Structures are given as structure tokens and as C-alpha cells.
Amino acid sequence: MTIRVLLVDDQELFRAGVAVIVDAADDLEVVGQAADGLAAVRLVDETQPDVVLMDIRMPEMDGVEATRQIFAPDRVARRERPLRVVVLTTFNLDDRAATAIRYGASGFLLKDTTPLMLRDAIRTVHTGNAVLAPQDLSALLDGQFRTRTAPPAPYLSLTDKERKIFTAVARGHSNTEIAGLVFVSESTVKTHVGAVLRKLGLRDRVQIVVFAHEHGLVAEG
Numbered sequence: 001m002t003i004r005v006l007l008v009d010d011q012e013l014f015r016a017g018v019a020v021i022v023d024a025a026d027d028l029e030v031v032g033q034a035a036d037g038l039a040a041v042r043l044v045d046e047t048q049p050d051v052v053l054m055d056i057r058m059p060e061m062d063g064v065e066a067t068r069q070i071f072a073p074d075r076v077a078r079r080e081r082p083l084r085v086v087v088l089t090t091f092n093l094d095d096r097a098a099t100a101i102r103y104g105a106s107g108f109l110l111k112d113t114t115p116l117m118l119r120d121a122i123r124t125v126h127t128g129n130a131v132l133a134p135q136d137l138s139a140l141l142d143g144q145f146r147t148r149t150a151p152p153a154p155y156l157s158l159t160d161k162e163r164k165i166f167t168a169v170a171r172g173h174s175n176t177e178i179a180g181l182v183f184v185s186e187s188t189v190k191t192h193v194g195a196v197l198r199k200l201g202l203r204d205r206v207q208i209v210v211f212a213h214e215h216g217l218v219a220e221g
Contacts, residue, residue, distance in 0.1 A: 003123065003126050004047070005050070006040070006051070007019060008034045010055060010059060018118070022122070024115075025119050027123070028119060032046070032049065035058070037061030037066030044075075045075070048081055050084065051086065051122050051125055052084070052085045053122075056108075063088075063100060064096050067085050067087070068103040071085075082128075084106045084126060084128075084204070085100070086105065086108065087100045088111050089111065104203065104207070107121075107206065109131060128204035128205055148215055148216035152215075161182065161184075162199075164182050165182060166208060166212070166217070168182070169193060170213075170217060171218060172209070175193070193205070193208075
């Protein structure tokens with residue numbers, strides 16, 4: 001299956017270079033390009049990409065606001081296929097990138113990343129995983145939530161096993177690691193993660209991490 005990619009950056013030369021890198025892979029295809037957030041939101045609706053590479057700083061509308069609009073509930077409900085966003089930035093642990101992750105992005109990449117890492121990142125987010133080391137993601141999100149809110153009712157409906165797996169995902173453990181922690185098979189872990197996502201109304205594992213930080217649940221379990 002080919003992963004459809006939308007490129008969003010106000011620098012045409014940079015977009016052209018990234019397009020060459022993406023299209024060089026047999027399993028990746030650039031389906032559109034945009035120079036600002038306004039065009040990005042429109043093209044997401046028109047081209048139905050799987051992954052968006054989103055520059056954080058652009059004229060007209062920046063990548064943070066574009067990400068917020070792309071993941072607005074009404075747009076998500078109309079979407080025919082799951083969508084992932086990777087933010088592109090020149091700054092490590094960028095505060096704007098952290099905000100974009102809260103709005104639905106699956107992590108961020110520095111603009112000086114290697115072609116191999118860029119292609120691997122696209123594949124990684126397409127499967128629902130983050131493109132940021134768990135400790136870095138936690139560091140970003142810790143600064144985003146000065147106050148925590150109580151967990152909503154759906155969280156209280158999770159079974160004991162689902163809560164243990166929720167906490168393990170929030171701490172950045174892989175399915176293989178979680179299987180060893182709770183003494184079940186990897187396929188069982190996948191089933192439980194799917195149940196957690198459905199009950200909490202979350203899109204992917206990255207959103208579990210965001211949810212856990214927002215409600216002060218990372219240290220539970």
C-alpha cells in the first residue's frame with residue numbers, strides 16, 4: 001500500500017527537495033504541496049492524504065493553527081481515511097510543536113533530519129506511533145499542562161488490565177515491552193490498546209500520551 005503524503009512549507013525549494021526524497025521510496029507518494037496553513041487545510045480535504053509534513057512557521061496561517069483546524073471534530077468525522085501530521089521545525093523541543101501535538105500531531109522532526117529518518121518517520125506515524133522519543137515527548141507535554149484536570153468518565157470505565165496498558169503506552173513502552181510487563185501476548189496488547197482508544201475516543205498512541213499528561217495519569221499503575 002502506498003502512503004499518500006502532503007507537503008506544507010512556505011519555502012518552495014525546501015518542498016521540492018523533500019518531494020524528491022519522499023517520491024524516491026516505492027511505498028510513499030507526494031499527492032500535494034502547500035505554501036501556508038490555509039492552503040494545507042483545503043488540500044487535506046481535497047487530496048485525502050495519509051500523512052502531512054507540516055512546517056511550524058508560515059505566513060497567512062502557521063502549522064499549529066492548521067493542525068488544529070485539520071483535526072477539528074467535524075473534519076475528522078468526514079474523513080475517509082485516518083490522517084497523521086508530523087510537524088517540521090528548526091528548534092528542538094519547540095513549544096509550538098508541543099501545542100501542535102496537543103491538537104493532534106504525531107510528533108515533530110527537525111528540518112535538518114536525514115532523508116532516511118524522514119521516510120522512516122512517515123511510515124512510523126502512519127502506523128499510529130510517535131516520531132519523538134518518549135522522554136522528549138514527556139518533556140514537551142510537561143510544560144504544556146500547568147494544571148491537570150480530573151479524568152473523564154470514559155477513563156473510569158477502563159478495566160484494570162486496560163489501565164495498566166494505558167499507563168505503559170503513556171510511558172512510551174512498545175507493544176513488545178508491554179506484553180512482558182503484563183504477561184500477555186503482543187496480539188492481546190494490540191487488542192487492549194484498540195479498546196482503550198475506542199473507549200477514550202482517541203486516534204492513536206500519541207493521543208494516549210497527551211491524555212495521560214493532561215489528566216496527570218502518567219505515574220499511575
